[in-house]
Amino acid sequence: MANAKRKTTCAIVGGGPAGVMLGFLLARAGVNVTVMEKHADFFRDFRGDTIHASTLEVMHELGLLDAFLKLPHQEAHRFDLHLGTTRLSADFSHLPTRCKYIALMPQWDFLNFLAEHGRRYPGFRLLMGTEVTDLIEDDGRVVGVRATGADGEIEVRADLVAGTDGRHSIVRERAGLSVENLGAPMDVLWMRLPREANEGDEPALIAKAGRILVLINRGDYWQCAYLIAKGGYDALVAEGLPAFRARLAAIAPFAADRTGGLTSWDQIKLLTVRVDRLEQWSRPGLLCIGDAAHAMSPIGGVG
Ligand SMILES: Cc1cc2nc3c(=O)[nH]c(=O)nc-3n(C[C@H](O)[C@H](O)[C@H](O)COP(=O)(O)OP(=O)(O)OC[C@H]3O[C@@H](n4cnc5c(N)ncnc54)[C@H](O)[C@@H]3O)c2cc1C
Known part of the structure; x- marks a missing residue:
């Protein structure tokens, strides 16, 4: 044909x-x-x-912002960093943009x-x-x-x-x-963990003992990004899911009892970073x- x-x-x-x-x-x-x-x-x-404040500004310039913000989203006015025992917070309230937050959608x-x-x-x-x-x-x-x-x-x-x-x-x-190729030392594993209503709303990055987990509030679940060394996925899979769940529990003890929902590697997506x-x-x-x-x-x- x-x-x-x-x-x-x-x-x-x-x-x-x-x-x-x-x-x-x-x-x-x-x-x-x-x-x-x-x-x-x-x-x-x-x-x-994450739809950054600068992107929201573009949506405003295009006359689309009001309609856009009617879509379900969460607003992150801060980004919390848990570096070992140190707590830092990036506060977006001083941004020179109309929306002083990141929209999560x-x-x-x-x-x-x-x-x-x-x-x-x-x-x-x-x-x-x-x-x-x-x-x-x-x-x-x-x-x-x-x-x-x-x-x-x-x-x-x-x-x-x-x-x-x-x-x-x-x-x-x-x-x-x-x-x-400018190189990137990491890849990202993407998964969900159930979120409880009384937990903080703001996204957070937790770094502990060389491991990094990013948590993004999606209502009844956390969208989680777990950073691994570039090319480290196969070794992680070889260690098995129980070992991976233990790694998550170690970096985010508050969610340790919820990692049991991860029962298959199909629930954990590998994103190669370039x-x-x-x-x-x-x-x-x-x-x-x-x-x-x-x-x-x-x-x-x-x-
Ligand atoms: C782990 C990770 C997390 C990220 N998180 C964020 C974030 O929170 N906020 C943010 O602003 N940026 C984030 N980024 C960066 C952001 O995702 C990218 O910069 C953005 O998606 C680039 O958009 P793009 O349209 O150029 O490419 P892509 O989003 O990759 O879109 C390319 C599209 O082309 C399609 N396609 C591919 N090949 C073909 C083909 N042959 N024919 C037809 N279609 C094809 C694909 O299906 C895809 O839909 C993240 C990146 C990574 C790796």
Whole structure:
């Protein structure tokens, strides 16, 4: 069967924060865009989901803040650091922004919100379940992409291809853009622990005996990020779940009785951390942005 063909002004590869925001901004400016996201939906529990005060300021500048803050979220006005026996607190009340806090919201709500607002503009197309497999080039210029969707292969021709497909970007690889790897000493294990109503609301970072656990309040559970040495996952799995639960209990004794809910490694997701950047972000017809251009560490980075 012949490939389906589409034409757009900007083909955006990847529906993460960078791609969906770019699609929204261009559609709002009257540009035709086609955003392609390989997953069928945004429901992936894979990020810290902190929406920083600076991002909220951007939402305000776009006239979206009031509607955005109607979505369920928690507000972190402080960030507590428990370093051994020392307690420190970062207080956001002095920030020069409208919202003097970090909003905690699942990334799928953030992305659905942006997509919904993008769809209000006639030039906005979002193709979910559509995986870009290759670039189309013509005489050294990138002129489109090949993708596989629910209805088979498609070709999307475009004046500009934007690579927003994240830290494992196929766009940058196919374009032959070279990556400067700045190295990251850690990976992150992501899991949930039940939260009790009387526990503190604010997110916290607990560092004890060389181990680090970040806790983010998600109502009836803590979203937890446990930092491990880069490449240390296999050794941890080999030690077994009881040993891992004991590690968690040691760093967060208050939750020791709740680690028993972790009964399978399927409940614990490994996120490999990369810190890198492209030496050159563009080629004729192509621009990479977001993690595809510069993956940042979750420590101190605003995604
Ligand atoms: C452990 C961890 C925690 C983090 N926590 C936070 C946080 O709390 N707050 C924050 O601001 N930042 C956080 N970050 C950083 C933030 O997640 C990233 O900077 C941000 O997600 C980058 O957005 P992006 O759109 O460039 O890439 P991504 O979010 O990676 O999105 C890329 C998208 O492209 C899609 N895709 C990939 N390949 C293809 C393809 N071939 N075809 C079609 N689609 C494709 C993917 O499915 C994905 O949806 C964290 C990062 C890590 C590693």
